[in-house]
Amino acid sequence: MLPLATTTYGLMVFNWFPSQVFVGDTFTYFAGMTFAVAGILGHLSETLLLFFIPQLINFVYSLPQLFKLVACCALGFAMRYALQGVYK
Numbered sequence: 001m002l003p004l005a006t007t008t009y010g011l012m013v014f015n016w017f018p019s020q021v022f023v024g025d026t027f028t029y030f031a032g033m034t035f036a037v038a039g040i041l042g043h044l045s046e047t048l049l050l051f052f053i054p055q056l057i058n059f060v061y062s063l064p065q066l067f068k069l070v071a072c073c074a075l076g077f078a079m080r081y082a083l084q085g086v087y088k
Helices: 002-015 025-041 045-066 074-084
Strands: none
Touching (some): 002 025
């Protein structure tokens, strides 16, 4: 877990506003693999499931867009303009 913590800290330093780096697939796979291995080897399956709850919520939230039931980003654009006071 120490390599994950140090690389995450280094990424946070360079990703602070204004960001200079972009988190790509390599870091995402590395972080996911680290959590999976730590959970499996440490017999922490319940704790590991808690890390995946936000991902499951994101997946369920994205299902209408994946099946083309709503336009992609329609809610995001509406919220952005609503917060700016364009839609009244």
